[in-house]
Amino acid sequence: MAVPNMFSLIFACTCGVILGIGFCANLLVFSLFAKYNTLRKNCLDILLLSMALADFLTLLLIPFTLHSAISYSWPLGDTSCKVYQFFLAFSLAASTYSLCAVSMTRAMIITNPYHPPTMDLVVLMFVLVWASAFFISLPLRIFATKESLSPGLGNFTFCLPTIQEHHYQVVLSQFMLYYFVPMLVIAFNYVRLACFLHKSPVMSVASARNTRRASFMVFLAAGTFSICWLPGYILELCVYLGLYRHGQSWEMFYFICTVLQYLHPCVNPVLYVLLSKRYRHRRSAWLFNCNRNRVQPQVVSITTETV
Numbered sequence: 613m614a615v616p617n618m619f620s621l622i623f624a625c626t627c628g629v630i631l632g633i634g635f636c637a638n639l640l641v642f643s644l645f646a647k648y649n650t651l652r653k654n655c656l657d658i659l660l661l662s663m664a665l666a667d668f669l670t671l672l673l674i675p676f677t678l679h680s681a682i683s684y685s686w687p688l689g690d691t692s693c694k695v696y697q698f699f700l701a702f703s704l705a706a707s708t709y710s711l712c713a714v715s716m717t718r719a720m721i722i723t724n725p726y727h728p729p730t731m732d733l734v735v736l737m738f739v740l741v742w743a744s745a746f747f748i749s750l751p752l753r754i755f756a757t758k759e760s761l762s763p764g765l766g767n768f769t770f771c772l773p774t775i776q777e778h779h780y781q782v783v784l785s786q787f788m789l790y791y792f793v794p795m796l797v798i799a800f801n802y803v804r805l806a807c808f809l810h811k812s813p814v815m816s817v818a819s820a821r822n823t824r825r826a827s828f829m830v831f832l833a834a835g836t837f838s839i840c841w842l843p844g845y846i847l848e849l850c851v852y853l854g855l856y857r858h859g860q861s862w863e864m865f866y867f868i869c870t871v872l873q874y875l876h877p878c879v880n881p882v883l884y885v886l887l888s889k890r891y892r893h894r895r896s897a898w899l900f901n902c903n904r905n906r907v908q909p910q911v912v913s914i915t916t917e918t919v
Contacts, residue, residue, distance in 0.1 A: 620675075622867075623678075624678060624682055624683070626871055627674055627677075627678045627874060628678075628876055629877055630871070630874050631674050633878045634668075634671045634874075634877050634878040637881040637882055638877070641664045642661075642883045644729050645661055655729060655733075656714065656717050656718070656721070658735065659710055659714045659717055659737065660710075662706065662738050662741055663707055663710035663711060663714065665706070666703050666706035666838070667703075667707050667877030667878075668877070669702075669703035670703040670704060670707065670724060670738065670877045671877050673696065674874060676688075685769045690758045691753055692754065692757045693771035693772075696756075697753040697771060697773050698756070700753075701790075702749075705744070705745035705789070705790060706742055706745040707876075707877065707880070708837075709744055709745055712794050713741055714884065715797065715834075716801055717729055717734065717737070718805075719804050722808065723804065724809045750787060752789075756773050757772055758771055759772055783848045787845050787848075791841055791842070794836065795837065797860065798833060799834060802831050815836070829884075830885065833884075837876070840873060840876040841872070843868060844870075844872070845866075845871040846869075847866060
């Protein structure tokens with residue numbers, strides 16, 4: 613029992629660190645948006661806010677997953693299991709589709725700078741992202757249930773996204789809707805940007821630098837999304853094919869897959885906002901003002917009068 617306990621402790625500490633970093637990063641993003649009121653000035657920030665909201669909702673669900681993984685039991689009832697699985701799928705879908713919308717908007721801005729997307733179009737994309745996430749996640753989680761691992765292990769209950777008979781259909785549907793299609797959209801926008809840079813006329817040094825930076829961010833988004841989510845779907849495929857075996861190596865692989873999936877909501881705000889050139893100086897100024905307002909020394913001037 614020493615190995616599982618140590619493994620659970622490491623898993624809990626890692627998820628706790630991810631949860632803390634994710635909360636701080638997303639709250640800082642919300643503070644920057646509220647401080648400088650950029651949502652009315654920059655249409656891309658609306659989609660970045662959409663992604664931050666979805667990531668924040670995902671982080672709020674981590675404690676339930678963490679408790680279930682450590683105690684090998686779902687602490688609540690069957691109805692709460694359905695609600696939890698729905699919100700988990702809903703937040704992941706909203707974050708993924710917001711990422712696709714961000715890549716599409718950046719590609720439109722770079723390839724057609726004189727006619728960028730209007731605010732009405734971006735607001736429509738925001739509504740479509742969350743509506744699509746809702747209607748896609750609801751059928752995938754309608755059969756979520758609380759089940760025991762086996763008849764002989766009645767105390768070990770888990771909140772599963774579906775009953776065992778439909779597990780393969782749910783996993784395949786989630787892979788197509790949450791990973792494969794979004795990756796195609798992001799890859800298409802990156803290829804579009806690469807072709808534009810290859811065929812574009814000679815630009816100024818500043819314009820070329822900004823365009824390459826934005827293109828690199830789209831490529832980095834695709835790479836980060838793939839690294840964080842592809843191992844989890846590989847693990848699901850191994851479970852379905854019967855290749856998964858209980859052992860230290862497979863448990864380590866499960867640990868890595870879970871950590872990578874929960875790491876994605878922490879990477880998004882850092883990658884898209886906190887490292888952005890537009891917010892670099894604002895972030896520094898905001899933090900400087902916070903530290904300056906924390907301590908306000910009073911200077912008292914003393915004047916002496918000679919009589």
